[in-house]
Amino acid sequence: MSTEWRTWSRASRCRPQRIARPRDESEVVAELGRAAAAGQTVRAVGAGHSFNSLVCTDGTLLDMSSCAGVERIDPDASTVTVRAGTSLAALNTALHRAGMALPNAGTITSQTVAGALATGNHGTGLAHGPFAGLAVALRLVTADGTVRDCDERSDPELLRCARTSLGALGVVTRVTVRVVPAFRLRSAPGSRPLEELLDGFDEWAGSADHVSATWLPWLDNASTRALHRTEDRADRGARLRPLLSSVEEVRCGLAGLASRLGPGMVRWVSQTLPPYRPPASYVDSSFQAFSFPQPVRFFALEHALALAGVPDAVRELRGALRRFGLYSPYALLMRVGAADDAPLSPAYGRATGYVNLTVPRSARYVELLRMVEHVLREHGARPHWGKAHTATAEILRPRYPEWDTFARMRAELDPDGRFTNDHLARLLGEPARMRAGR
Template sequence: MTDRQIWQTWSKTVRCRPARWIVPRVEGQIVEAVCAAAEDGLGVRVAGAGHSFNQLACTEGLLLDLSRHTGVLDIDRRAMTVTVRGGTHLAEVSAALDRAGMALANIGTLDTQSVAGAISTGNHGTGIAHRPFSSQVAALRLVAADGSVLVLDEAADPDLLACARTALGALGVISTVTLRCVPSFSLRSVPGSERLEDVLGRFEEWAHSADHVAMTWLPWTEEVSTQAWHRTDDPPTQGARRLRYATTVDEMRCGLAGFAGRWSPASVPRIKRLLSSGGPVEYVDASHRVFSFPQPVKFLALEHALALDAVPEALRHLRVALRRFGAYSPYSVLVRVGAADESPLSPAFGRATGYINLTVPRTARYTEVLRTAEHLLRDLDGRPHWGKAHTATAEVLRPRYPQWDQFQRVRGKLDPGGLFCNEYIGRVLGPVDAARQVYA
């Protein structure tokens, strides 16, 4: 344990100075730390890999750092499941499964996230038939506010598990997670380029055109780069592991463009043209290596989940708003898709979803770009990603989640004293006492 040191997020844009900073290795240490914090009147928050872009994990009380609470505990080939500790990075899970001839059905682009963090914030990959990552959870162990360890699974209490799957750390500490798996598979990555309006005019058709799709768009252009990933039995392309780094190199160019354009954001399009090179190429590789790529560049990001059919209107409005603003980010707007989810606080709850992500350099000028985009997406009933930059409050969010009250009832039952609350949780979920009075 260390005292009064500064903890900061991966992007180094959010930091806090917890009174206690404990790095548990086993579940018993988590239980002991939670009980001690409750006795001493300290709030508790949990940090995984620190990939959130807001104050989700910040606290002046106890910070439970799961960076050493890691490891693959069991791979069950018969049940097609894997059980891991909550702080385990997705990359470690994927590598272990690959050796066992298994895989996760879908993951996001950054595999350095912790499993518990990815679950808690509604992390997702892309694919119209695929729900967010937390939908792959078959069971989990949750350390509650009273120090008890709850074993949640679909058979015993599917409603409680659904709440815990995307809970922002507000219900307790996720100790271990059992994930459903699939046999290992390969993907063919097929890049393309189209006019923006052509894709928007057939957006739903495009969303269903491959097992997984994504598109990126630089708002000062009328073209989009598309990506389609198709399942295949073909062997990996020679040099495939090197080809996946093409996106990493492009991110590094974006970082350079952002640095070069920090004094004149309007010059970013010209700088990007100077730094541009050949685009991505078609290749085949194992699914987890196609889904993700190394990301060495620090940045800020905002993302909202919209009803799938609202995405074309949102992008058209963004085109006008961002061009009017004139401070262009060197990073492309990223669009992904996903299936409806049933976890009460899932941004994909109840509707086929399109995810619109804006990434910007870490400067004040670009924060204003995010605010411009946020209000536009909010007006279209967008739901913010729980781990990314946004300013929404419980008052704004509650009408967007049909089962909001159900989650608050569970929250009031599991954490009646608000042990797992901090400033961010209070802002986006409201106080626990109010939840108990209204929803008891």
């Protein structure tokens, strides 16, 4: 009897015929051969932190979490080579011990390196593209068991496509990414009227090394956070800051439970149990300042827009959210990033603004996400591949200028759809041979 597998958020589940846990590349090759002989599709999974069915399969599910470990840190080349199933938390720790760091990172570190690459994971900062943009080389096992090495010189086209591939080209087993000397950041919180923030959005976006803003739709002010590089020492007690942020996550989780009693409960709880407010400023190591534990399970939606389009999109969202009447206890989050050149990167070809909404796990909040998705889609947004969305190939293809570049690479490496599932077929279409066989 097959075993049920579920994503971290419990948003999606499946019953693969086989769940394999390869420990190294040779076992990945063997599992692909076994699946091919059985006529099974294959999907690879790391931490399962996607909020959709991206990795679900009724064939073979490759759990890559045991294919982990840092292989080499090269300070002279400013790179680190790491196995694909390594968590970002483990990578950050190893780099810190070696006096190195990722130049940018998102808030969640339980994700694996390959999962973060495949789905377009990112942090914030106009000088920084998505995490996948740091990859300078990777190793990929394709559908026929061939191991392909690619880097910026030997096979730049494959590298561009494989950096953000949704797992559609093969199983990534090893990645080399750029790193920098370890650094510290000063976190400076602030508050300003939302309209003022939107009026000067471009200027605000470039006002610090890393910026973010959060906004609760029933308020007129937004909270901001700026992270500036500094030579100052880390403050005593700075390591407690992420834990205090986790307390805020718990507060939001409680407000989500209270919302079952009525739509107005979210505002009531938020006003009765005011959110944690960080001190005016503190200094910590970069990877500690970027991230914090998230103990409460949730659903999330995020879309990438042209940076200049964020103000109009958020203004329209303000009206739509207030009319909808059901508020999430989690604030709308705005971040920014540099352009990327991976064909399926949500940040492809443009300076980008990211708009994220997190909600409690309940059916009524799924309706809220769908409404938000509709508004953002009308502003030319591209969905985060790992978060909740309903986009299809017909919607997505016009939004990606190099869509056909990726399609050709997919047709070459996986013509029979070994790495395709129903979700991926909706997003990218079926491979040519699968279409021909219908």
